[in-house]
Amino acid sequence: MKPTTRRSFLRTTGLLGASAVLADGFFGETRADKPINFAGWVFKPDTVKDYVDVYNQKFGGQVKYEAIPWAQYHPTMETRAFGGEVFDVMYCAHNFRERWYANGLIRSLDDLPGIDEMKKKMNPQNLESLKAKDGKLAGLPYFTSLFVLVYNEPMLQQAGIKAPAKSWDELVEHSLKLKRDKVSDYPFLPNWNVSPSGTMPQFMTDAFSEGANVFDAKNRVIVDQEPGVARAMERWQKVWKAELVNPEVLTKTSSTDTHRLFWTGRYAYHTNHSYYLKTIAGEPENSKLAPKKAKMTMYPGTGQTYMWTDSYTINAKTKTLDDAWKLARFLGGNLAGDWYVQRQWCLISGLDNPYPEMYEHPEIIASYDRWVDLKLLRKQYEKGRVIAAYKEPWYSEYDVKAVPIVHNMIRGGTTVPQGLKELVKLQKSLE
Amino acid sequence: MTVRRFRLSERCFASLLILPVFLAISLVVLFPLAYSLWMSFADVNLLRATGPALELLGLRIPLFRYVGLQNYLRLLSDPLYWDSFGRTAYFVGAFVLETTVVGLGMALVLHERFVGRPVMRSLLLIPWSLSRVVVGLLWVGLLDVEFGALNGFLYKAGLIDRYISFLKSGFSALNVLVSVYMWNQAPFATLLLLAGMQSIPIELYMAAEADGAGYWQRLRYVTLPALRGILFLVLVVSTVNGFLMLDLIYVLTMGGPGNETTTISWLGFQTAFQFFKFGPGTAILYTLTVFCLLLTVLYQKVMFRKLEAEEA
Numbered sequence: 168m169k170p171t172t173r174r175s176f177l178r179t180t181g182l183l184g185a186s187a188v189l190a191d192g193f194f195g196e197t198r199a200d201k202p203i204n205f206a207g208w209v210f211k212p213d214t215v216k217d218y219v220d221v222y223n224q225k226f227g228g229q230v231k232y233e234a235i236p237w238a239q240y241h242p243t244m245e246t247r248a249f250g251g252e253v254f255d256v257m258y259c260a261h262n263f264r265e266r267w268y269a270n271g272l273i274r275s276l277d278d279l280p281g282i283d284e285m286k287k288k289m290n291p292q293n294l295e296s297l298k299a300k301d302g303k304l305a306g307l308p309y310f311t312s313l314f315v316l317v318y319n320e321p322m323l324q325q326a327g328i329k330a331p332a333k334s335w336d337e338l339v340e341h342s343l344k345l346k347r348d349k350v351s352d353y354p355f356l357p358n359w360n361v362s363p364s365g366t367m368p369q370f371m372t373d374a375f376s377e378g379a380n381v382f383d384a385k386n387r388v389i390v391d392q393e394p395g396v397a398r399a400m401e402r403w404q405k406v407w408k409a410e411l412v413n414p415e416v417l418t419k420t421s422s423t424d425t426h427r428l429f430w431t432g433r434y435a436y437h438t439n440h441s442y443y444l445k446t447i448a449g450e451p452e453n454s455k456l457a458p459k460k461a462k463m464t465m466y467p468g469t470g471q472t473y474m475w476t477d478s479y480t481i482n483a484k485t486k487t488l489d490d491a492w493k494l495a496r497f498l499g500g501n502l503a504g505d506w507y508v509q510r511q512w513c514l515i516s517g518l519d520n521p522y523p524e525m526y527e528h529p530e531i532i533a534s535y536d537r538w539v540d541l542k543l544l545r546k547q548y549e550k551g552r553v554i555a556a557y558k559e560p561w562y563s564e565y566d567v568k569a570v571p572i573v574h575n576m577i578r579g580g581t582t583v584p585q586g587l588k589e590l591v592k593l594q595k596s597l598e
Numbered sequence: 599m600t601v602r603r604f605r606l607s608e609r610c611f612a613s614l615l616i617l618p619v620f621l622a623i624s625l626v627v628l629f630p631l632a633y634s635l636w637m638s639f640a641d642v643n644l645l646r647a648t649g650p651a652l653e654l655l656g657l658r659i660p661l662f663r664y665v666g667l668q669n670y671l672r673l674l675s676d677p678l679y680w681d682s683f684g685r686t687a688y689f690v691g692a693f694v695l696e697t698t699v700v701g702l703g704m705a706l707v708l709h710e711r712f713v714g715r716p717v718m719r720s721l722l723l724i725p726w727s728l729s730r731v732v733v734g735l736l737w738v739g740l741l742d743v744e745f746g747a748l749n750g751f752l753y754k755a756g757l758i759d760r761y762i763s764f765l766k767s768g769f770s771a772l773n774v775l776v777s778v779y780m781w782n783q784a785p786f787a788t789l790l791l792l793a794g795m796q797s798i799p800i801e802l803y804m805a806a807e808a809d810g811a812g813y814w815q816r817l818r819y820v821t822l823p824a825l826r827g828i829l830f831l832v833l834v835v836s837t838v839n840g841f842l843m844l845d846l847i848y849v850l851t852m853g854g855p856g857n858e859t860t861t862i863s864w865l866g867f868q869t870a871f872q873f874f875k876f877g878p879g880t881a882i883l884y885t886l887t888v889f890c891l892l893l894t895v896l897y898q899k900v901m902f903r904k905l906e907a908e909e910a
Binding site: 238239242245246248249266267270271272352360361362363413414415417418420427428431433563564567568570571574575578580 | 643644645646647678743744745760763764765766767771848849850851852853854855856857858859868870871872873874875
């Protein structure tokens with residue numbers, strides 16, 4: 168064994184000291200005073216853990232992350248708040264934001280430093296949807312999405328159809344031909360699943376594509392006065408009656424399950440959330456339509472589709488507001504000029520965000536090019552349409568109870584005028 | 599000096615011994631039960647827990663605003679509740695019948711001696727030991743219209759020319775729920791009935807055989823009467839389980855298509871956890887408790903009426 172000399176001792180301790188400074192000081196700013204509790208629903212929790220680690224290292228944070236199952240996420244957060252627990256930063260879905268804000272669970276972000284700069288970078292429609300009813304910003308974006316129309320190119324080619332449908336009439340005509348020629352049992356796959364992310368957002372999307380409104384300026388349901396909504400519903404009845412749609416879609420319990428049907432390559436057209444195209448056209452290990460055999464085309468009619476923005480929110484009772492805000496900016500913005508988290512979601516899951524400048528980043532362009540025509544997707548986003556009705560206290564109940572009415576309409580259990588009247592009546596009964 | 603000996607009566611001593619357990623049970627069972635019952639008479643918003651409250655072990659337990667019978671009256675005038683009631687009655691009836699018949703059938707088979715009986719008895723417990731979310735996902739994998747193993751098997755065997763959509767209509771979806779839940783729960787009924795069968799004295803069968811009774815007569819006049827107590831238990835347990843079943847609906851149908859697989863338990867869950875109406879949601883779920891109690895009394899009356907008459 169070599170004896171320890173004064174020189175070797177100094178050299179070793181010097182190296183140790185230098186590495187400690189480099190490990191912490193080089194990557195980090197000052198360490199946060201207090202730990203921050205951060206909660207989100209389960210979606211790629213390992214990815215979230217990774218970027219929380221990056222944050223803790225790079226920005227000197229002490230973030231503790233907890234993933235809570237999606238199905239019970241919002242009720243769990245409420246019951247834990249009821250029990251006195253404080254999560255400083257929390258995911259919040261768009262249709263729960265107003266409830267949390269109005270009941271004092273989360274705070275406005277308007278008084279926090281740098282918020283005006285971030286607002287300027289955001290697409291105005293998304294910014295509007297992130298605001299509470301009092302006009303104050305209630306969250307920073309986790310992601311935004313909208314409905315898109317996807318088609319199965321090999322199937323259309325097999326049937327001699329040269330270009331995807333540009334209108335609803337054409338889409339129905341193509342579907343009838345595919346069925347008649349026995350190319351597909353059920354050529355059309357709309358997102359009519361029973362969950363809150365299925366039938367009703369699809370209903371709004373198709374109403375918007377017909378140029379119709381679903382809610383008036385006071386957020387009341389007005390579908391019985393809108394001929395465009397009736398046209399959309401008559402079309403839904405027609406495709407159902409002609410057996411162009413797989414009946415099982417009505418019992419699918421999520422949009423994820425619905426989009427998986429399209430992986431089989433047995434359907435010609437599919438409408439669903441934009442990010443699902445990444446797995447459909449970009450994951451050959453899962454989908455028969457990858458790579459890029461499934462393509463996006465502009466939504467028919469006016470091209471407008473329903474768009475929403477889920478968010479990161481800050482607890483009104485946080486005792487570490489500065490640190491919570493810093494973390495929220497890291498997650499939902501560009502802390503220190505870097506869109507790290509927003510970029511990661513684009514790259515990993517095709518989850519979009521409302522910051523248009525993100526889509527000029529070469530890494531994003533190269534990644535999207537593997538599964539979608541990015542320019543077309545951005546053009547579709549220009550047609551995205553947000554609503555404000557989800558800020559009303561009755562919305563979540565309306566959203567769930569409207570599904571059986573629409574399913575009955577689809578299956579011809581009620582006439583279109585009667586079904587639309589029932590929707591209006593339902594909303595009035597919940598006010 | 600005389601020493602007065604303090605003597606506790608046997609009843610007091612016994613009460614003293616069970617007091618700690620009683621307090622523990624009160625804390626973890628009776629108190630939550632009473633509090634949830636109170637919630638069914640209140641206007642509950644978990645995010646607005648101001649107003650009067652109980653203080654218990656340093657915890658503040660809000661009482662919310664008392665609204666009397668309002669939650670109950672509203673649900674009784676809601677057509678959706680009565681539609682769900684009808685479906686629940688069908689679901690529970692079919693489930694209890696299937697579980698009892700299949701459970702009894704399996705118990706009769708496993709009561710006989712044959713090669714591999716111990717293995718079969720062990721395998722029997724697998725469906726019952728699975729969590730219901732796993733059961734739901736397993737059956738999604740079996741029944742799916744695109745990926746389903748059952749469809750694949752039938753198609754490859756040439757028995758169908760196109761895949762069957764098992765969940766396409768409300769009625770077929772409801773029956774799928776009944777069957778899947780029966781698959782999960784019948785093994786427990788089998789276990790109980792098998793235990794009951796093994797406790798029937800062999801002499802009774804020997805005497806019946808000496809009297810010339812065949813298999814079905816022995817079943818009718820020896821086995822079933824001797825299993826009356828166990829059958830009562832099976833009926834009560836499967837009725838309660840049938841009323842409370844929620845997880846499979848969540849995984850397989852979410853109450854759809856339309857409302858056609860919405861039972862009272864699903865409606866209560868939706869009301870409490872999707873609409874955040876905890877008062878009305880609790881009221882809906884308490885009506886299930888009442889139905890369970892009523893049916894238990896009914897079973898008891900029907901099953902033991904003859905026995906009581908004989909004993910009298």
